[in-house]
Amino acid sequence: MTTCGEFLVKQLEAWGVDTVFGIPGVHTVELYRGLPSSGIRHITPRHEQGAGFMADGYARVSGKPGVCFIITGPGMTNILTAMGQAYADSIPMLVISSVNERARLGLGKGYLHELPNQRALTAGVTAFSHTLMSVEELPGVLARAFAVFEGERPRPVHIELPLDIITADATHMTPAPRPTVRRPAPNRTLIREAAGLLKQAERPLLLLGGGCVAAEAEARALAAALDVPTALTINAKGLLPPGHPLLLGSNQSLRPVRDLALEADVVLAIGTELGETDYDVVFDGDFRLPGRLIRIDIDAQQLQRNFTPHLAIQGDARVAMRMLLAEFNPREVEPGSPGAKRTAAVQARLHEDFSGWAHYRQLFDCILDALPDARFVGDSTQTVYSGNHLVELDGARRWFNASTGYGTLGYGLPAAIGAKLAEPTRPVISLMGDGGIQFTIAELASAVEARVGIIVLLWNNAGYGEIKRYMQRRDITPIAVDIYTPDLLAIARGFGCAAERARDHVHLAELLRGAPHDRPLIIEVQEAAPFHP
Known part of the structure; x- marks a missing residue:
């Protein structure tokens, strides 16, 4: 039977x-x-x-x-x-x-x-x-x-x-053929109306979300055809490559990008909720879109949430981009174009805002120099928060974490295991904090058992450091955030992992390049002892 x-x-x-x-x-x-x-x-x-x-x-x-x-x-x-x-x-x-x-x-x-x-x-x-x-x-x-x-x-x-x-008898059953399902195409009339608005725009802005990750080529072609500054949500990182003349990064919560949004006469938002954890991580409600908003989304209800559109188009992001591209002449990105100049002006202001983040930039530069094709899977931790703003990668699906949406702790380690199983040939770096990893640290045993060679970059600030700072900014006496932190490297070795504390950038690069392929490597970076190049 x-x-x-x-x-x-x-x-x-x-x-x-x-x-x-x-x-x-x-x-x-x-x-x-x-x-x-x-x-x-x-x-x-x-x-x-x-x-x-x-x-x-x-x-x-x-x-x-x-x-x-x-x-x-x-x-x-x-x-x-x-x-x-x-x-x-x-x-x-x-x-x-x-x-x-x-x-x-x-x-x-x-x-x-x-x-x-x-x-x-x-x-x-x-x-x-x-x-x-x-x-x-x-x-x-x-x-x-x-x-x-x-x-x-x-x-x-x-x-x-x-x-x-x-346990019931299914002997009479045979596997059914897999159904063929396609996402709906947008209404062509509405796409042409959107194209008309974009052609008339003097200060357009493009916002791309995680719903676009399967449309990397189309996203790059559309940004170039429109010659438009482009902001990406965290789940959309990589749709435009590092150094792209039209890339604003994932900095919609920062004043320079917000000012650009305020002056935009037409905003095209595709596959994005326009939600708080991508557009308002400072929680002040000051991301605004006074211009004409065109929204394209697979979810009809989402089209009406957060920001009411001037034009709402339901449909698949990839198909919609292709239909829009048919309404424009293809062009290459030109560094001196109006859109590139507007983007460069914002990037110059962002560079000033990031001047105090040099140690995080050096950290990620070191990692990407050692492992340029790495994928980053993160928790809610300081390296993730800074990397959301600083890191740009060539290719979608290479940067995702639990700081968006639901915002759970403990995600980064097991999600990195799943990511590595899906594409074993690419290095996977799990960005974890000492607090978050204790939620799911037992999954190190799962990784060892499955012979999964991920790298865990463990940012250790001996407690819930970000929540402690949040309390202090609000004049709340810190409580319950300076938690006991065990010897996480000893625990990792007990699970059968390789585990080291990185002394500096040179040592970190050595550890990254020598990471084992058949078991996790935990690299601890102590916040109290910052790196030096």
């Missing part, structure tokens, strides 16, 4: 799933029956939150949904934080969980792992949640999930299988 659990594995494999993150339990062992005979790789985290973060990092790099097998009850409550981060950043994630037998659902009799309603728990962090009530439903529900991932704004989907369904 082929069980439903075995059939599920076959169906996932037929649709291109090659990796599953999960922790087996008595309620999910039947999901694992079919894995050994499949081509799917299983990665075992040490906590379900780690499973979700790994799936998130895997999805951001691969463009495919990250898939998790999760037990009933505590497995679901543990993974919710990771689902919240993925939901906030529009990341495709398929969470497949068990649930008690159909006849026992919602009875409150104290069955193992019982919750009143798992689907209610996931309602705020999923596109949808579904309880499978028959084996025959499975292909259709999976097709719905992949329609979310590939045809609309991607977000987590939760499918729960009752214990009696997991």
